[in-house]
Amino acid sequence: MAEDRSKVYLDQVLMDNRQWAREAVAVLKACVLRELLFQPQGLRNVDVGINLGIYFGHEGHVGHISRSLLAELESEGKVTQDKDTKLWKAVLLQ
Numbered sequence: 266m267a268e269d270r271s272k273v274y275l276d277q278v279l280m281d282n283r284q285w286a287r288e289a290v291a292v293l294k295a296c297v298l299r300e301l302l303f304q305p306q307g308l309r310n311v312d313v314g315i316n317l318g319i320y321f322g323h324e325g326h327v328g329h330i331s332r333s334l335l336a337e338l339e340s341e342g343k344v345t346q347d348k349d350t351k352l353w354k355a356v357l358l359q
Contacts, residue, residue: 290334293317293319293330293334294334294337294338296317297313297317297331297334297335297338297344298338298343298344300313300317301313301344301353301354301355302355302357305354305355307347307350307352307354308352308353309351309352309353310328310332310335310351310353311328311331313331313335313353314328314330317331319331342356343355343356343357344356
């Protein structure tokens with residue numbers, strides 16, 4: 266019986282963690298989009314990451330967090346990147 270309660274509790278904790286993680290990603294994406302909205306000239310990935318304090322990673326992979334968020338926003342049609350200048354812009358401003 267106590268083992269069943271422990272499993273239920275553990276399942277709830279894991280579900281909460283997944284929900285919190287999804288919410289955290291949504292908040293980070295909103296922050297990236299907001300950063301671009303306030304910089305209509307556009308920003309590079311490095312600038313977005315540094316401005317938001319998320320430009321880090323393990324050896325050889327610095328900047329992947331902000332770049333992944335930008336890619337997700339791009340797939341949603343909310344941002345675009347100029348391939349020549351590497352500047353990211355919010356679609357609303359184009």
